Amino acid sequence: MWVFDLTFLMGLALAVYVLLTPARRRWMAVLGGLALASPGLRWLTTVFGFPIRLQLSAWVVAILQTLGADATVSGNLIRLNGVDFAIDPACMGLQMTGLSMLAGLFLVVHLENRTRMQLSFGWLVLVAVGTVALLILTNLLRILTLVVFRIAPEDPLHDLVGLACLSLYLLVPLTWGLQRLYSRVGKPLPAHSGRVWVRLAAVYGVLVLAGFGVIQRSQPVTPVAVDVPSGYVSRQLDHGFTQYSKTGSLVYVKPVRTAYSAEHSPLVCWKGSGYVFGAVAEKVIDGHRIYVGSLQRGRERLYTAWWFTNGVQQTIGQFDFRWRMLRGEPAFALVNVTVARPADLAKTVREWY
Template sequence: MWAFDLTFGLGLALAAYVLLTPARRRWTVLLGGLALASPGLRWVTAVFGFPIRLQLSAWVVAILQALGADATANGNLIRLNGVDFAVDPACMGLQMTGLSALTGLFLIIHLENRTRTYLSFGWLTGVAGGVGMLLILTNLLRILALVIFRIAPENPLHDAIGIACLVVYLLIPLTWGLPRLYERVGKPRPPVLGLGWTRLAMLYGLMGLAGFGVVQRSQPNSSVTFPIPAGYTKKQLENGFSQYSKTGSLVYIKPVRTAYSAEHSPAVCWRGSGYEFGKIEEELIGGHRVYSGTLQRGRERLYTAWWFTNGTCRTISQFDFRWRMLRGEPAFGLVNVTATRPDALTDAVQRWY
């Protein structure tokens, strides 16, 4: 059944608004360039969304501890006075980035139409940075409120608090601050579209096409080679993935196509198989630093861990392995080990690491 996507709908509404107002002279080309570059935004979300969730969890716990609460963080799982709360990627607050960007764009374009002035590229960059900081603050306070008041995702107040935080900490500051910024630093709007904006839009478009067209095709889908422990049965899957299995243990090796590609994170793929993550954290298993988590589907419970390797270097850092690939080191792959018991997971990690 088709479901309405609020962000997509608002994006279409914004495009219609731009085309029907004088702002189209300045914004049509730029928004077109941003649309071409939108795969880059999705890539950033896919690559860095998980570390951001971990950092938000750590900040929330630090605030709670400063207030004297008994709080700890195990990855994306926050425990307050014995009650657990998971910072899940499907949470409403972590999906507000697109909505916030559209809101900021609408306010800027509306003010340009109303005041017949515009902001320079430098000031627009500053506004974008400010919106980003307000969005982080909004998410932080939203999660803090949900944890303190123990509001579960199925509670109607869960979404209500998210909307309230968005209004109070993002929309009100923007609607108060942007008009005053235009009054102070706004420049008279030129009668025609400036070449600078055209070039900027073209640059965005070229970046999108190059990064997700030419670059993807110019680098082959390299496989990761390293010794395979005995006793595992191999099955070759699509997209260059390999599956290795034996009783009580399942291993996936997923090549990362290029330094620019988003990896197939277990946090996403296992959900596609109907499992829910109860906890995700960085930990040492058998002396090896990995990401780990628990999986639940009905009464079935699994234990999983993953890291990146190119056969010689092993890391859990997105920045580390991507930088190494950019410098010409062999391609990396994601190794995801899953077992039915914690001790079996430890044994499998030691065998595959």
């Protein structure tokens, strides 16, 4: 897709720029580390992208309500003056995270080449933190603009607004701040810098990535005991997943391998099956919080809900169930209930909760 292609092209351009300039001694190891760490970055996006999107939606509505607008939020669905606006899972806001970080890295490398000065590791960490803060602000203002002016995802202005916000609220202040930072706290580049750093960064990057993958895959899948209502037919799937089905209902129980493994989110799995998510929201059924959403593929429409359970505790919080697993509590599984009729969703959830 377009934003993905733009991010790829910018990453390629940055690699070429670094290779053709003196910065390659210091920064090629960093670029290599980012390439090696890309699975981890995808993990972070998979795990925390959805909660972040819900929080941004809530903040946008809070701002609109402060300004006196008639606005409400239900999950990723914002209603302004009676008009609904869904924050799409594939929205440009989350996709431009990589683009923003690449832009920040390009500015740092360019200023280092131009000034022959460098920032200490501590300052570079602060620059990364500042870039993330600006990115959150940029996404917040972008969503606010799209909602206020009712710019739908299929409108060409949707991507243009995203790029305009990226330039105005992230690139401009980042460029201004970095120029002053280099002039005030930058230190001259030492001669022959980077050789030891290159080797250490490459070795550490490979070891960390390999260790993360090996440890995660070496852990056995722990089955989670769930009470199966009568009438369901079970089927074992790969990765320790179990499918339960009966007429009008389909349930997946997907164990989470470790506290740091990415779960197989319905937001990803159903999309891979050709479905498009509509509104997604938190809902309370009998005192239990769950996520609910609608799915559509052509004329077919389904209704789905999901949560995490270890047979004792139920939650929808990513930090909650992962922290419990780290503390030694039984492993959790994702339970995803899907029905053909909206009236059956609450009933089916109660059966499985």
